[in-house]
Amino acid sequence: MSKSANSEGSENRLSDRTCMITGATSGIGRATALALARMGATLVLVCRDHARGEGVRSEIQQQSGNGNIELMCADLASQASIRQLADNFLSTNQPLHVLINNAGVVNLQRKLTIDGIGEVFAVNHLAYFLLTHLLLARLCAAPRARIVNVASEAHRFAKRIELDDVGQRGRYKPMRIYGHSKLANLLFTAELARQLAGTGVTANACHPGAVATRLGQNNGMLARLAIALVRPFFRSPERGAATSIYLASSPAVEGVSGRYFMDCREAAPAPQARDAEAAKRLWNLSLRLTGLAA
Numbered sequence: 001m002s003k004s005a006n007s008e009g010s011e012n013r014l015s016d017r018t019c020m021i022t023g024a025t026s027g028i029g030r031a032t033a034l035a036l037a038r039m040g041a042t043l044v045l046v047c048r049d050h051a052r053g054e055g056v057r058s059e060i061q062q063q064s065g066n067g068n069i070e071l072m073c074a075d076l077a078s079q080a081s082i083r084q085l086a087d088n089f090l091s092t093n094q095p096l097h098v099l100i101n102n103a104g105v106v107n108l109q110r111k112l113t114i115d116g117i118g119e120v121f122a123v124n125h126l127a128y129f130l131l132t133h134l135l136l137a138r139l140c141a142a143p144r145a146r147i148v149n150v151a152s153e154a155h156r157f158a159k160r161i162e163l164d165d166v167g168q169r170g171r172y173k174p175m176r177i178y179g180h181s182k183l184a185n186l187l188f189t190a191e192l193a194r195q196l197a198g199t200g201v202t203a204n205a206c207h208p209g210a211v212a213t214r215l216g217q218n219n220g221m222l223a224r225l226a227i228a229l230v231r232p233f234f235r236s237p238e239r240g241a242a243t244s245i246y247l248a249s250s251p252a253v254e255g256v257s258g259r260y261f262m263d264c265r266e267a268a269p270a271p272q273a274r275d276a277e278a279a280k281r282l283w284n285l286s287l288r289l290t291g292l293a294a
Helices: 027-038 051-063 077-090 120-142 153-157 174-196 221-233 242-249 276-289
Strands: 020-021 042-047 067-071 099-100 146-150 202-207 260-262 265-267
Touching: 020 027, 020 242, 027 042, 027 099, 027 120, 027 242, 042 051, 042 221, 067 077, 067 202, 077 221, 099 120, 099 174, 120 276, 146 242, 153 174, 174 202, 174 242, 174 276, 202 242, 221 260, 242 260
Parallel strands: 020 042, 020 099, 042 067, 099 146, 146 202, 202 260
Antiparallel strands: 260 265
């Protein structure tokens, strides 16, 4: 693919970097992709709907002047689809400098994936975990690679990680279930950073804020109406993407790993997100649930 000049006033400091972004066709993911494209990065946009993805790719190319934008499709609720995504990318022999795990879901009612796992936990945590592991060797082969996990302050809704019932099969409380998956993001980031120490690869998590995105709009008309009512009080996707962009591109966080950021500044997560033993136990459980333990 050829790369044309970036739009006026934009930087070109990521022209030697390849970045993969999940959930890249709307909201925070799309805003992140556009910003990185304007910095000259080669992008791999991961989406579920091919037609919609092509539309977003075309828009970003036009707005950024960057022709180095690829599209790869995957259903992140399916581990087989995630494995196929990783195989497809690895077969291109491209380097990978930045992986941004951004895709997420909120469900008002319990839903299981094709793998028999609660969809919120599967998409919001296990997809991060599995895709990162499958691409880890390629990341380790790139200089100064970075992993960015989009988490949330909603992790505070979960008082602890429920290792014996990650899908929380009892009474279904949507925000507690969502918060539980976001707590998993932070524990995963901490343990991943610990294991990557000395490799040159960093892993950090961030909170984008309450952002006007499509998250939660899969829950029917009532949920869409509620989202529409509170949307004026949310920050824009561009503002919500700022910390993801910062962690993916800023020289200020070169070598920084295992941290949690809000508004482009390091922040302190809840105590339950700093439990190193829980992080190790979640890691081992995630290996089993994704088949990586074998």
